[in-house]
Amino acid sequence: MFEFIGERYNYWMIIGLMMIGLYITFQSSNLIKRLTGLSIFQTSVFLFYVTLSKVNGGSAPILFGRDWKGQGKKAEAEAANGATGDAVATPYGGDGHGDAGAVGYGPVDGLYETYSNPLPHVLILTAIVVSVATLSLGLALIVRIREAYGSIESDDVARADLETALAEAADRDESEATA
Amino acid sequence: MIAFLHGLASDAMILHAPALLVAVPLIFSAVITFLPSGRVAWLVTVLVSLFSLWCAAILQHEVSLNGPISYALGGFPPPIGIEFRVDALNTLFLLLVTGIGFLAAIGSWATVNAEMRDTRINLFYAAYLVCFTGLAGVAITNDAFNLFVFLEISSIATYVLVGVGARRDRRALPAAFNYLIMGTIGATFFVIGVGFLYAATGTLNLTDLAARIPDSESPRAVQAGLAFIVVGLGLKLAMYPLHQWLPNAYAYAPSFVTVFLSATATKVSFYALVRFLTYVFPEVDAENILFTAVFAPLGIAAMIICSFQAVFQVDVRRTLAYSSVAQVGYMLLGLSLATAVGLSASLLFLFNHALMKGALFLALAGVVLHYQGTQMRDMAGLGRQAPWTMTAFAICALSLIGVPLTAGFASKVTLLSACFDKGWWWAAFVIVGASLLAVVYMGRIIEAAFFRAPANPQKLRKEAPVSLLVPLWFLAIANIWIGFDASFPAGLADDAAGAALSTMVRP
Numbered sequence: 001m002f003e004f005i006g007e008r009y010n011y012w013m014i015i016g017l018m019m020i021g022l023y024i025t026f027q028s029s030n031l032i033k034r035l036t037g038l039s040i041f042q043t044s045v046f047l048f049y050v051t052l053s054k055v056n057g058g059s060a061p062i063l064f065g066r067d068w069k070g071q072g073k074k075a076e077a078e079a080a081n082g083a084t085g086d087a088v089a090t091p092y093g094g095d096g097h098g099d100a101g102a103v104g105y106g107p108v109d110g111l112y113e114t115y116s117n118p119l120p121h122v123l124i125l126t127a128i129v130v131s132v133a134t135l136s137l138g139l140a141l142i143v144r145i146r147e148a149y150g151s152i153e154s155d156d157v158a159r160a161d162l163e164t165a166l167a168e169a170a171d172r173d174e175s176e177a178t179a
Numbered sequence: 180m181i182a183f184l185h186g187l188a189s190d191a192m193i194l195h196a197p198a199l200l201v202a203v204p205l206i207f208s209a210v211i212t213f214l215p216s217g218r219v220a221w222l223v224t225v226l227v228s229l230f231s232l233w234c235a236a237i238l239q240h241e242v243s244l245n246g247p248i249s250y251a252l253g254g255f256p257p258p259i260g261i262e263f264r265v266d267a268l269n270t271l272f273l274l275l276v277t278g279i280g281f282l283a284a285i286g287s288w289a290t291v292n293a294e295m296r297d298t299r300i301n302l303f304y305a306a307y308l309v310c311f312t313g314l315a316g317v318a319i320t321n322d323a324f325n326l327f328v329f330l331e332i333s334s335i336a337t338y339v340l341v342g343v344g345a346r347r348d349r350r351a352l353p354a355a356f357n358y359l360i361m362g363t364i365g366a367t368f369f370v371i372g373v374g375f376l377y378a379a380t381g382t383l384n385l386t387d388l389a390a391r392i393p394d395s396e397s398p399r400a401v402q403a404g405l406a407f408i409v410v411g412l413g414l415k416l417a418m419y420p421l422h423q424w425l426p427n428a429y430a431y432a433p434s435f436v437t438v439f440l441s442a443t444a445t446k447v448s449f450y451a452l453v454r455f456l457t458y459v460f461p462e463v464d465a466e467n468i469l470f471t472a473v474f475a476p477l478g479i480a481a482m483i484i485c486s487f488q489a490v491f492q493v494d495v496r497r498t499l500a501y502s503s504v505a506q507v508g509y510m511l512l513g514l515s516l517a518t519a520v521g522l523s524a525s526l527l528f529l530f531n532h533a534l535m536k537g538a539l540f541l542a543l544a545g546v547v548l549h550y551q552g553t554q555m556r557d558m559a560g561l562g563r564q565a566p567w568t569m570t571a572f573a574i575c576a577l578s579l580i581g582v583p584l585t586a587g588f589a590s591k592v593t594l595l596s597a598c599f600d601k602g603w604w605w606a607a608f609v610i611v612g613a614s615l616l617a618v619v620y621m622g623r624i625i626e627a628a629f630f631r632a633p634a635n636p637q638k639l640r641k642e643a644p645v646s647l648l649v650p651l652w653f654l655a656i657a658n659i660w661i662g663f664d665a666s667f668p669a670g671l672a673d674d675a676a677g678a679a680l681s682t683m684v685r686p
Contacts, residue, residue: 025360038360042367045374052378120377123324127370130331134363137335141342141356148349157353164350172493172556 010051017044031145031152035138042131046124053120061118184233185240193237197250197263200234200273201316203227208308211301220301221288224308228281231315235273238265247678249321257321258387264321266681267674268458268526272318272450274671275530279442279537280311282650287435289644290544294347294433303343307439310336314447323373323383326451327366330415334362337444341432351431354424361424365414368407375404389459401460408455409469416448418511419481422504429500434544437496441503442537446529449510456514457522457679467517474515479609481508486616490623495553498620499539502579505613506532512609513594516601523669523676524590524597530668531586531661535575538654542572545643545651558624560633568643569628571655576621578658581614586661586668593669 005012017040024037142152149157188196207227211220241248247266251257265273295303313333320326338359344351377383379400380391395401410421417425425445429437482505489501506528513525543553545568550557562569578585591610598606643651661668
C-alpha cells in the first residue's frame with residue numbers, strides 16, 4: 001500500500017500543486033494572486049505531461065552514444081548515402097525502417113540507447129506558450145481594471161459594480177415615476 | 180448554391196481548401212495590423228471571411244460527393260502528423276462559423292466604427308480574425324492537442340474582444356477577467372483529459388484514439404480522461420452550472436463581438452464535446468451514466484432555471500445571454516438521448532439557434548448605435564422608431580419562442596419527437612414549460628418595443644444602417660424559410676449525426 005503510494009510520488013506532487021493552484025484561484029480576492037494560482041495550476045499540468053513522457057532509464061531525447069556515433073541502422077542507411085558523421089537523424093527522417101516516427105512508443109529498431117518520449121515535451125512547449133499568452137493578457141486586464149476601478153481586489157470591484165447597478169436601478173425607478 | 184460555389188474552385192483549391200480555410204484568416208490577422216485603421220481593415224475582414232465561407236462550401240460539397248476528406252499537414256501521414264479531417268459533422272460547424280462570421284463582419288462596420296477608438300479599428304479586426312481562425316480550426320482538426328491549441332487561440336482572442344467593451348462600460352473588464360480565469364481552467368482540464376488519453380493509448384489523432392481506446396489496457400485512465408474532457412468543454416460551452424462567465428461577458432462586450440460569439444463560440448465547444456463523446460468514446464462504459472445522470476438533468480436544469488433568470492433581467496442583452504444558456508440545455512437534452520435522432524435534433528437546434536441568436540444580437544447592435552443603452556426601458560416604443568430593425572428582432576424572438584412557421588418551431592418539434600422516440604414523454608413538459616418561460620421573457624421585450632410610448636420621443640425614425648439591416652434580414656428570412664422548409668439544415672444535421680456516430684457501429 002505505502003509502496004504503491006510512494007512509487008507514484010510524482011503524481012502526488014502534481015495533485016498537490018494542482019489543488020494549491022485551484023484553491024488560490026477560487027479563494028483569493030486579489031486578482032494578481034488569482035492569476036498566480038492559475039499559473040501554478042497550469043504548471044502542475046505541464047509536470048503531469050513531463051512525468052508521462054519519462055521512460056525508466058531513459059535519457060533526454062537527444063541522440064547520443066552509439067546512436068550518435070553512427071552505428072545504428074539509421075546511421076548505416078545514411079552512411080550508404082555518404083552522409084557519415086552528421087547527426088541529422090530526426091525522428092521523421094530516414095525512411096529506412098518502417099514506423100520511423102514512433103520513437104517514444106517502446107523499443108524502436110535502429111536505436112541502441114533508451115530515450116524519454118519527446119512528444120509530450122513538444123506538446124507542453126506549446127501549452128507553455130499558450131499559458132504565457134494567457135498570463136500576460138490577464139495582467140494587462142488587471143492593469144486596466146486598476147485604472148478603471150482604482151483597486152485590484154475583486155471584492156472592491158464587485159462592490160463598485162453593485163453600486164453602479166443600484167444607481168442604475170434608482171435612476172430607472174425615478175424615470176418610471178415621472179413617466 | 181453550394182454546388183455553384185464549388186464549381187468556381189480550381190482543383191488545387193479543392194485539394195487545399197481545409198488548410199486555406201484556417202490559414203488565410205490567420206495570415207490576414209497579421210496583415211491587418213499593418214493596414215491603416217479604417218474602412219480598409221473592415222473590407223479585408225469581410226473578404227477573408229467570405230473566402231473561408233467559400234472554402235467551407237467547397238468542403239461541404241466535396242464531403243457530400245466523396246465522403247470524408249483527410250488532409251495531412253506538412254506531409255506527415257495522419258497518425259503521426261497533424262491531420263485535418265472533414266466529414267459531415269465538421270462541415271456543419273464550418274459552414275456555421277464561416278457563414279455567421281461573414282454576416283456578422285458585414286454588419287460590423289457601423290457598430291465597430293461607433294464603439295471603437297478610431298486608431299484601434301484594425302487591431303480589433305485582427306483580434307476578430309484570430310478568434311475566427313481558432314473557431315474554424317477547432318471545427319476542422321482531427322488532433323486532440325491541436326484542438327486544444329485552436330480552442331485557446333480563439334479563447335484568448337475572445338478575452339481581448341470582450342475586454343475592449345470597456346470603452347462603453349468598465350464592467351467589461353472584470354467580465355473579461357472572469358471569463359479568462361474560467362476559460363483557462365476549462366482549457367486546462369481539457370488538456371489533463373487529453374494527457375490521460377495519451378497515457379492510455381499513445382496517440383493524439385482522434386480517429387486513431389477511437390480505434391485504440393477499446394483495446395486500452397487501462398480503462399480507468401480513459402474514464403478519467405473522459406471526465407476531465409467533459410468538465411473542461413462543459414466550462415467552454417456554458418453547460419449549467421458552469422455558465423457563470425457567460426452573462427456578463429455577453430452583456431458588456433462590444434455589440435459585434437456578442438453577435439459573433441453567441442452564434443459560434445459555445446457552439447464550437449459543443450461540437451468538440453459531440454466529437455469526443457460520439458466519435459472517440461463510443462464504447463466507454465461510463466458514458467451511459469454520463470448521458471442519463473449528467474447531461475439530461477443538467478440540460479433540464481439549464482432550460483428551467485436559466486429561463487427563469489432571463490425573465491428577471493433588466494438588461495436585454497443579459498436576458499438573451501441567459502436565454503443562450505437555457506438553449507444550451509435543449510442541446511444537451513437532445514445529446515443525452517444517445518440516439519442518432521436525438522443527436523440530429525440537437526444539431527438542428529444548435530444551427531437554428533445560432534441563426535436566431537445572431538440576428539437578435541445584431542438587431543440589438545443596431546439599437547445600441549442610437550440609444551446607447553440596452554436596458555428594458557430603452558426598448559420602449561422602438562417598434563415605431565426603428566420598424567425594420569425591430570420587426571426582424573420580433574421575427575427572431577418568435578422563432579426563439581418556437582412559434583409555428585419559424586425555425587425555432589421546426590427544431591423544437593424535431594427535439595420533441597426524438598424524446599418521444601426514446602420514450603421520454605415527460606421531456607415534453609420540460610420543453611413546453613421552458614418555451615412558455617421564453618414567451619414571458621421575449622414577450623416583455625416585444626411588448627415594450629411595440630406597445631409602449633417611446634422613451635426618447637425626440638429621436639424619431641432612428642433605423643440601423645443598411646449594412647447592418649442586410650445581414651439582419653438575411654437571418655430573419657432564413658428563420659422563416661427554415662420554418663416552412665427545414666430540409667437544408669435538417670439534412671446537414673442528419674448527415675452530421677451519421678458522421679459523428681460512424682465509429683459507434685464498428686464491426
